[in-house]
Amino acid sequence: MQFIPFELERWQSKWEHRVSFNLSESGVHALTIAELLAITDTDHDELDEVRLGYSQADGTDELRAVIASLYPGASADNVIVTVGSSEANFVATWTLVEPGDHVAILSPLYRQTWGLAQNFGATVSTFDLRPELGWEPDPADIARAIVPGTKLVVVTNPNNPTGHVLSNTTRAEILACTEAAGAWLLADEVYAGAELSGETTATFWGSYEKAIAVHGLSKAYGLPGLRIGWIVAPANFKESLWSRHDYTVIGPSAPSDFLATRALLARDKILDRTRSILNENYPILNSWLQRLGTAVKWWEPDCGAISFVQYQRDIASLDLAQRVLSEYDILLEPGEHFGFERSIRFGYGNETREFKQALDVLGPAMVKYLMD
Ligand SMILES: Cc1ncc(COP(=O)(O)O)c(C=O)c1O
Known part of the structure; x- marks a missing residue:
């Protein structure tokens, strides 16, 4: 291969x-770091006290609770903290995709899941954002790509590279096709919170029982160096994701977990x-x-x-x-x-x-x- x-x-x-x-x-x-401490009203002494041991592998309870509070109906049991949203996308794709699976992916997008799905042996179909439709997909393309038996559907919303936020009609169309196929939906939402209008894009979490949301601090929060991302997923599926995360990185670094918690409290x-x-x-x-x-x-x-x-x-x-x-x-x-x-x-x-x-x-x- x-x-x-x-x-x-x-x-x-x-x-x-x-x-x-x-x-x-x-x-x-x-x-x-100094700017982050100032904007979050954190005393430097508090950072100095962070012990450089292994931190809680799926993210500290405090960090997972503050992340969960951003997702309607979620609790800390639905959250796994990862090393960047890259690791989030990696473990989600690794957990879900097996050789011979079919994966439907929005295009253009940040091609991590597109490459990974194929590297894990899946075939990939895309449904394209069309410039002539103001970067919306054609509903016929969505229906053609998300066929019965599709294992996973991936969207990046807000989208990278276009910066476009999907319309409610397109969201509904994608959800309907994904549900009809019985597929999982992986929504990479790492740009949400960086809308020029100030109106935060709605998450796909909670819109379907097999929808999982990926986010992190690298884009909207201007903190890529913390390497903190997360997945919000059904609690039993979170356990499967964690089994993969044990193999990738074990857990996030303690100073990053601490600073991420402060950042989200000052979101x-x-x-x-x-x-x-x-x-x-x-x-x-x-x-x-x-x-x-x-x-x-x-x-x-x-x-x-x-x-x-x-x-x-x-x-x-x-x-x-x-x-x-x-x-x-x-x-x-x-x-x-x-x-x-x-x-x-x-x-x-x-x-x-x-x-x-x-x-x-x-x-x-x-x-x-x-x-x-
Ligand atoms: C859509 C999307 N997802 C995930 C990532 C990975 O980001 P990070 O691992 O820094 O959170 C990027 C980086 O550009 C991205 O654009």
């Missing part, structure tokens, strides 16, 4: 700390910070893109520090990103990594002054490759 590497992650991991400007990131610029303040970065930077990106005229097309994202931009010119997105990297020292995320050509995902969650500088440097590159 051919192993499918996770191209997007390798591209970012290789370059993100080595470029002058990183516009490939999908979250807002991260908080420092409103942290999400306010995120939204103010997004609402300050998106207009800057928008007017910069307008200067590229008809060479590009884009849709205002509902959520996340990401804007998925389509271009006319016949140049492969990876080729474009590689040229921009080598000539301008700027990291972009090529659409190829989402299976969607002639497009670039721009991250716009950087510190505002740095973001403007990056766009100043990037402008001539866009003129050279997309307009001249």
Whole structure:
């Protein structure tokens, strides 16, 4: 069986700390420990007291309780804390997918589950978000992809790379097909809380007995370095997930669990910070893109520090990103990594002054490759 590497992650991991400007990131610029302690009113002495032993493997009771409070009808028994939402997606897919299974996945999306499902021996069908439908899928495509016997359906909502939040009609359509197929639904909701409007996207948790929700602190909370994610799942299924988690990482780190608890207790303040970065930077990106005229097309994202931009010119997105990297020292995320050509995902969650500088440097590159 051919192993499918996770191209997007390798591209970012290789370059993100080595470029002058990183516009490939999908979250807002991260908080420092000092900023996190200040925003959560935590005394540094409290952090100093955290013992560096093994922490509770499925997350401390306090952290799981505060996570559960964000999900209607959930208790701490429904929650497992993971090392990033990456581990959450990994253990969920590993638990559910066996060789020969069929998995239906929304596309484009962060291709972790797409690659993993195939690496675990499943066949994958996609149902596509269509730009001409304002990044909604066609209901006929949903019905074609989620066939009887489908084991797992995966959505990322809010979506990465488009920043789109699914309409209620589409949610209902996906749920109806998933229930009819008797499939599990894995909803990766890691961008929820980073809506520009301030209206938090409803979770899929609770909408169906086989729906599980994945989230974490990396995007909406600006805390990717804590490596804290979680899954909310039916209590007996949580136990199955934990059996896999015993093999992956054992448990989250104690300082991360402590800081994550404080962050979630100060959730409103942290999400306010995120939204103010997004609402300050998106207009800057928008007017910069307008200067590229008809060479590009884009849709205002509902959520996340990401804007998925389509271009006319016949140049492969990876080729474009590689040229921009080598000539301008700027990291972009090529659409190829989402299976969607002639497009670039721009991250716009950087510190505002740095973001403007990056766009100043990037402008001539866009003129050279997309307009001249
Ligand atoms: C949709 C989605 N899920 C999961 C992840 C993994 O994030 P982390 O492991 O940092 O929580 C990402 C990262 O970009 C993502 O975009």
